[in-house]
Amino acid sequence: MSVSTRRLRTVAVAALAAGLALGSTACSKNSDGGSGESGGQVTLVLQTFQNFGYDQAIKDFEAANPGIKVDHQRMGELRDFQPKLVQWLAAGNGAGDVVGLEEGVLLQYVQNHDKFVNLLDKGAGDLKSTFPEWKWNNALTSDGSKLIGLGTDVGGLAMCYRSDLFKQAGLPTDREEVSKLISTWEAYIETGKKFKASGVKAAWLDSGTSLMQPYVMQNSELFFFDKDNKFIGDTNPIIKKTWDMGLQMAADGLTAKSVRWSDDWNAAFTNNAFATVPCPSWMTEGVIAQKSGPANAGKWDIATIPGGGGNWGGSYLAIPAQSKHQDEAYKLATYLTSKEGHLAAFKEAGAMPSDLAGLADPAFAEKKSEYFSNAPVGKIFADSVKNLKPTYLGAKHQQIWETIFEPQMQAAERGQATSDAAWKKAVDEAKKAAG
Numbered sequence: 001m002s003v004s005t006r007r008l009r010t011v012a013v014a015a016l017a018a019g020l021a022l023g024s025t026a027c028s029k030n031s032d033g034g035s036g037e038s039g040g041q042v043t044l045v046l047q048t049f050q051n052f053g054y055d056q057a058i059k060d061f062e063a064a065n066p067g068i069k070v071d072h073q074r075m076g077e078l079r080d081f082q083p084k085l086v087q088w089l090a091a092g093n094g095a096g097d098v099v100g101l102e103e104g105v106l107l108q109y110v111q112n113h114d115k116f117v118n119l120l121d122k123g124a125g126d127l128k129s130t131f132p133e134w135k136w137n138n139a140l141t142s143d144g145s146k147l148i149g150l151g152t153d154v155g156g157l158a159m160c161y162r163s164d165l166f167k168q169a170g171l172p173t174d175r176e177e178v179s180k181l182i183s184t185w186e187a188y189i190e191t192g193k194k195f196k197a198s199g200v201k202a203a204w205l206d207s208g209t210s211l212m213q214p215y216v217m218q219n220s221e222l223f224f225f226d227k228d229n230k231f232i233g234d235t236n237p238i239i240k241k242t243w244d245m246g247l248q249m250a251a252d253g254l255t256a257k258s259v260r261w262s263d264d265w266n267a268a269f270t271n272n273a274f275a276t277v278p279c280p281s282w283m284t285e286g287v288i289a290q291k292s293g294p295a296n297a298g299k300w301d302i303a304t305i306p307g308g309g310g311n312w313g314g315s316y317l318a319i320p321a322q323s324k325h326q327d328e329a330y331k332l333a334t335y336l337t338s339k340e341g342h343l344a345a346f347k348e349a350g351a352m353p354s355d356l357a358g359l360a361d362p363a364f365a366e367k368k369s370e371y372f373s374n375a376p377v378g379k380i381f382a383d384s385v386k387n388l389k390p391t392y393l394g395a396k397h398q399q400i401w402e403t404i405f406e407p408q409m410q411a412a413e414r415g416q417a418t419s420d421a422a423w424k425k426a427v428d429e430a431k432k433a434a435g
Contacts, residue, residue: 053349149316156381157310208246225394
């Protein structure tokens with residue numbers, strides 16, 4: 001190992017260790033819930049949401065394991081997959097042999113760990129040192145006796161921006177200058193006002209709701225729940241502050257008022273409808289580049305997120321107890337969460353590794369993105385997670401945000417409700433859902 005490689009690994013380890021922070025059964029399943037077999041070959045069903053970047057990694061795994069075929073089922077957005085997975089786990093039939101769990105829903109599965117294989121029984125304890133401590137601990141039961149998932153990506157956070165629209169507005173386009181220009185959220189909003197005043201036919205931000213995850217997770221150790229899983233969404237002042245900030249931006253005409261993950265949001269990328277969007281690493285190649293398309297390659301760039309760092313998202317791979325091929329499933333999960341699997345996913349979808357060796361590897365640490373104007377994405381995203389502690393997400397975090405608070409905030413942004421009325425409705429519904 002060279003001196004530079006050792007230094008990169010030391011930086012990565014120090015940064016991340018300190019760091020962050022209903023359908024029928026699956027189509028390839030047999031009626032008993034087992035995965036199909038043919039001629040002695042085992043077929044494993046892998047179910048993920050959005051884009052985990054696994055196409056090449058699966059090919060590499062199958063080449064090294066000729067007795068195993070992987071049926072990778074992309075289940076749409078998390079909001080599409082989550083209720084189906086809950087149903088399949090409850091029924092004991094229909095879940096894949098390996099499934100993706102997002103950090104916002106992870107705790108509810110840790111609390112209901114009997115639905116999953118204990119990976120410690122498969123020898124996963126030997127892998128503990130390959131992950132940041134916080135990433136490993138998130139998937140452990142409170143007594144440390146059961147591990148339900150292995151870490152995939154980390155959602156290191158930056159600000160993606162359209163340099164061509166910045167130029168039209170008379171703003172700096174160099175990423176270092178842009179990073180200084182929007183170093184705080186207050187400065188970011190003021191720059192947005194200048195952008196709007198320039199007359200460029202685009203909004204500054206896609207949606208006011210896009211501020212919620214970055215700002216809260218930068219400024220609070222708790223989100224909607226305290227560590228006793230009591231709902232505090234109405235008393236955590238950072239949530240209301242972010243709500244007001246996002247809706248004020250909308251009222252000032254700085255947002256495109258897009259509903260994130262909807263068809264109109266997808267179209268907004270190709271229609272050049274906004275100039276900036278907070279972007280976790282997995283959103284770069286895996287979302288923005290795909291939705292903006294080849295015509296906009298080189299028009300996007302990446303600056304430091306206002307506030308200096310952050311994390312948004314990150315997932316795990318788990319093995320449902322109903323799997324009929326648990327040993328083979330464990331082999332697949334460990335490969336996809338190994339250095340090789342992480343780096344393949346990063347290359348394909350921009351998913352930042354959580355494996356320490358992957359973080360230290362030049363393939364990540366020195367990576368530049370051609371689509372994003374040769375931005376040094378490895379350095380930008382690694383730097384973004386250096387000084388943050390993880391924000392506690394309760395078992396029902398994703399449900400509270402995605403089905404209650406976000407839709408109500410979107411309704412207020414689009415003028416379908418006042419901010420006060422939408423806030424009251426969100427709080428009332430969340431309290432009922434929290435139980």
